[in-house]
Amino acid sequence: MITLYHSPKTRSTRIVALLKELDALEAVRIAVVTTARTDGSGGRDARNPHPEGKVPVLDHDGVLVRESSAIVQYLAELFPQAGLSVPPGDPRRGAYLGWLAWYAGVLEPVILFEAAGLSHPLLSATFRDNPTAQDRLAGALTQSPFLLGDRFTAADLLLHSPYAWFGKPGVPAIDAWVDRCADRPGARYATAFDAEHAPG
Structure with missing residues (x-):
């Protein structure tokens, strides 16, 4: 079960x-x-x-x-x-796993730091900062509608979720992606x- x-x-x-x-x-x-x-x-x-x-x-x-x-x-x-998912052997597997790990190790921490008003050189050196994270996302999403191309994956579902919760950041490529993900059946x-x- x-x-x-x-x-x-x-x-x-x-x-x-x-x-x-x-x-x-x-x-x-x-x-x-x-x-x-x-x-x-x-x-x-x-x-x-x-x-x-x-x-x-x-x-x-x-x-x-x-x-x-x-x-x-x-x-x-x-x-x-x-x-x-992206199975082993697929050339996009590395990027897919990277996005899942990047969510937990970078994206959620920097969004929460900003929401809490926390800023310190050690935090930004380790985790980056929210503008840097947004640049990384926007760079991927200007190339395709989803993180790994034309197909929605579990990485999109996970990574768009903090923006669905906290609100869109006002970056056109990210905002449009969040709207696409939020309009999904799930x-x-x-x-x-x-x-x-x-x-x-």
Whole structure:
């Protein structure tokens, strides 16, 4: 059995969107749980197996997969018929894995640093900064509609998600890409799912 532990309107929303894109909603059970939120609401849910009480976490027959980029890769490869992953041997495989890792190691940190008003030479030397990250994305997206060409992949689903949450950055190539990704069946499904399962 495969179970996704999900709390509406959190980072796990993008995994719900991925399940729709993978046509895996019948194969993966979505368990809606509570989690502590930055506004002080919510709290840890005893049903959630994540060691820190966070979401998303995937339980596949007792094997836990944590962190969005790992879960995205795991699920996209578990359901390859949807064509959202890039398999070994494909010349785009390196770029695909690089984008997934770049999301966790660069994009999300620099967006959060900027949102928190944090700036330090050590941070920018290690993680870059948001303008640099935007330049990297825009450079890729001026060449093609999606990160790896004409085809939407799990990398697009993951990397557009912070902009869908925080708002588009005002960079034309990125804004148009975010709009394309947000208009996908997965994003629309996840928005409706969260509205139906929102607490209160």
